[in-house]
Amino acid sequence: MDTNQITFREAVIQDLDRIVFMLSDDVLGSKREQYQQPLPESYITAFQSIAADPNNELIVACSGEEIIGVQQITFTPFITHRGGWRATIEGVRTASKVRGKGVGSLLIQWAIERSKERGCHMVQLTTDKKRPEALKFYEKLGFKASHEGLKMQL
């Protein structure tokens, strides 16, 4: 795989099966995703909500026709920081066969450029403390672990 040939685009509904497969093909994802045919309706509804929202973008990385990575970027206007917009990255996954080949870095770099285009003053994400290698990956890309990421299941 030539990483110079990787392209990025917004996902379309036909990509959803492959996206859910990638999300489920992961240590933590396998416990919480439900990859089956046909896909559970909740994935389709979520895809439609994202597609309809100008402040949410579901982005796939492609090698030729093949989808090898995915991420979601959410753009949010806040009153804090003098009314600044921020980008939040979530659900970053690469296909298992290309892991360690730099596709994840390219995805994040793409998200950073897109966030600048959208006028964001900050890009942020949270990473599970059970993924120490992910923390190192993001720190290498220039992120600072300045915050605690708190979650509550409802």
Place this chain on the structure above:
Amino acid sequence: MDTNQITFREAVIQDLDRIVFMLSDDVLGSKREQYQQPLPESYITAFQSIAADPNNELIVACSGEEIIGVQQITFTPFITHRGGWRATIEGVRTASKVRGKGVGSLLIQWAIERSKERGCHMVQLTTDKKRPEALKFYEKLGFKASHEGLKMQL
């Protein structure tokens, strides 16, 4: 102040001056906010973007007519977690004169109930590691610090 009398509502543009004052009246906020008359245009633009977005709510806590707290809640559809919606809380502040009187807890509890109404499976936030007392406050309310919160200034 009787905390049973505190009410919550979506902010209107007339509240913005008071909101920005509360955000700036804080150790970290004083370095990054710009409270002045008239308010910088960027705050007004951000307020309008939030007001126009059905997935963002800027909520104020009131004691009678007086605004004593603020928070922003963002509702986001994700593909992860079987296509679940999450709520993200940001910019939680209470007026300095009521700090330590439980207004912050009431704000967060209100956000949790609102997130349930909106069908979210999770409520999340990040808190600056420079605010150890805030971490304890959120943990007491039931949040788990399971994630690292990473930020990058653009």
